[in-house]
Amino acid sequence: MKVLQAVNQRQKLLDFSIERGASRALWLPSSKVVVEERFASMCQSSPRCPSYGRAPGCPPHVMSPSSFRSVLNRYEWVLVFTRDVAADMLAGNGRVEVAKDIHEIAAATELAAVSFGFSQAQGIAAGSCKELFCPDDQACRVLQADQPCRFPDRARSSVSGLGVNVSALCTTLGWELCWQSYEGGRDVEMALMLGMVLTR
Numbered sequence: 001m002k003v004l005q006a007v008n009q010r011q012k013l014l015d016f017s018i019e020r021g022a023s024r025a026l027w028l029p030s031s032k033v034v035v036e037e038r039f040a041s042m043c044q045s046s047p048r049c050p051s052y053g054r055a056p057g058c059p060p061h062v063m064s065p066s067s068f069r070s071v072l073n074r075y076e077w078v079l080v081f082t083r084d085v086a087a088d089m090l091a092g093n094g095r096v097e098v099a100k101d102i103h104e105i106a107a108a109t110e111l112a113a114v115s116f117g118f119s120q121a122q123g124i125a126a127g128s129c130k131e132l133f134c135p136d137d138q139a140c141r142v143l144q145a146d147q148p149c150r151f152p153d154r155a156r157s158s159v160s161g162l163g164v165n166v167s168a169l170c171t172t173l174g175w176e177l178c179w180q181s182y183e184g185g186r187d188v189e190m191a192l193m194l195g196m197v198l199t200r
Contacts, residue, residue: 009116013079013197017109021101022081023192024175030075030198032172034165037065043161051128056142056149057157058128065163075120075198079113080173081105087178087191098193099127106156106195118199124162125195129155159196166194 010027017025043049043059051058063071072078083098083105090098106123113121130140133151141147149155159166170177170192181190 009118010077010079010199013109013113013116013118013199016112017079017081017105017197020105020108021083022105022195023084025079025081026173028078028080028169028173030072030078032169033072033078033196034168035065035069035072035163036165037163039160039165040065040163049128051131054143055128055130055140055158057155058130058161061143062157062161068162068164071122072198075122075200077199079109079197079199080169080194081109081196082175082192082194084190084192087189090191090193095193096127096132099125100132100154102126102193102195103129103132103156104154106197107154109197110156111153113197113199120198120200122198123156123195124159124164124198125156126159126193128158128161156195159194164196169194 014025014027040059043052049058053060056062083101085094085098089095103125106125110121110123129149129151130137133155134140142149167177175192178189178191181188
């Protein structure tokens, strides 16, 4: 009975993420998520990410990939979701808005997961919270002044900053990072950004 209830709750959570704006969502055993140090290291390699060192959810302030791997081992399932958009959106200014969506879906789904009984649910998302929610602030108040985050209900740690191999994750799920879609009488190159919610 408990197993059936958990399955039903996971389906409700998947449906919730779609209702909140995800294009697709699938459950995956946490053991299938590949975490590698090299992805977090890219944040500080040349050319260095402009968000490096500026957000609590990004390196070097976020937990290391090895620490995240240990955290992941304490979870059983991961809900992976995407926002599928035209690739040129991610190459331009639209990337920020899509990444905001990912953070907000991850945060809302995490909160819903807790209400469904997954008390230790944890959301992570694509992109730096500093860039997305506090771009005009000279510095992050959490890091500079040890003050509470102004957007705890929206901002989450960075997927790549934690070392998640997004390409391997998509391969496991049968998703393509980029693909062609026929819309409005023309071919459109599509791409995805993704977020995750860990549950026990």
